[in-house]
Amino acid sequence: MRPALGFGLGLRPPHYAAILETWPAVDWFEIITENYLVGGGRPLHHLDAIRARYPVVMHGVSLSIGSTAPLDLAYLASVRRLAARCEPEWISDHLCWTGTDGSNLHDLMPLPYTEEALAHLCPRIDRVQELLARPLVIENVSSYVSYTGSAMSEWEFLAALAARTGCRLLLDVNNVYVSSRNHGFEPRDFLDGVPVAAVQQFHLAGHLDLGTHVIDTHDAPVRDEVWELYAHALRRFGPLSTLLERDDNIPPLEELLAELDRARTVAQHALSEAA
């Protein structure tokens, strides 16, 4: 089952007012789960109003599924409570760890791609899926360093996770590009190595190209090389739900709506070519 929601935006507080005043032509919104794990007040008030008009997906940043610390059951209970409130289409988080021994680096730290890591992750994903009563959707992260012990590619690792746990995959096309530049692989090999049936959603975002390496900044429009890769992803995976992210230098809503229109155009062309 792959419900295609269309073209969505990451919901960010600077856009609350514009959204509530204009009800823009956005097919769906993706929320940062942790921003709404609060008791009440304005964030949940706005979320309720927006949810009444749009489908919503919950996207977490601190599940820390790859951490060797025990799963945080209190956190998962709060995620489940939020899910009961906003009835998301699905719940996603990242293939990463964010801290261990009680600390949180608030960053999406990469994992080594090893059998040991797979053996660690699979039962944790099973448990999370059981607790949340739905498949977990897992996103590939951007990375700047890799581990000497890695024994397989990132896409082989993701494919194995999906096969062993039934989890779904969120392909961040920008992250694929950023990591390909930083680690010297062909980005299309990544996309071609991921099983079509496992992919639920795409992410698009901007990055900073320093020439020697690339940083995933989410502070600028999507770059041409990522649009090209997105077109390739569409041809391979079909018309999946697409989400445009912007987390810094957040422009007026109209600017992001225009960028979302570009995503629609790229998809239209890519899918007509593929037909």
Next chain:
Amino acid sequence: MTLTELERAVQRHVLTGGPLPPALAAAVAPPAAERWQIYVEAYRLRLSEALAAQYPALAARAGREGFAERVGAFIATTPSRHRSIRDYGGELAAHLAAGARDLEDEMRAELAAFEWRLAAAFDAAPGAATGPAGLADVAPPDWPGLRFRGVPGLGRLTTRTNAVAVWRAATAAGAAGSAGTPLSEPAAARSATVEWLILRPALDTEFRSLPDDEAAALDRLLGGATFGELCEALAATRADEATAAASAAGWLKGWLLAGALERV
């Protein structure tokens, strides 16, 4: 190296700003150290930005660079132990107070304490405030035994500087105040002790000052005293028990009207 050992090593190097751990290898060119620094710097930058969001007036007071510099020592000694970065930084006021060397530092510590309470009220649970009507059915003999607790997000604070005036100035300056240039006006000043009550009755956070005796009475109630115990304590400072009871009843009505209390 096991996965557990690897994560501990990587985390330790990020927290201490150490060099690239041996377990890592940068892919191809350029310098591995430069790529590793992305993680080291991102950690500090992310926490600094989170603190600036939680403490906007404090950040405006220091200016963008000055704030990052001032919170650097706090971040170095206070790793985040929170799932949500929004919850990071509650110890900043105590950190600033402990290191205060002058009146400006004292004012900044109070400003931080004030802003943390505003932030806590901002997205606190709605609670179930008891209004005056909620006590309409209480029989006279039961009044002395009444107990209350503060609604979620209720904040109390005592200031001895003009921190709240500085907060008002920074808030009035808005985005201009956080643009980078330190906001130096008004100058830090000593003030008489002011007691503050912070609440979020609907969607907007509110605060007001309380007379000293009302603040002491509210603190007594929030500390678990019954209404009867509050009246007894007041009697020691009033002409008679009836006057004390009238004062306590008047304050209680005001707190209930403000949506500050839940009957236990």
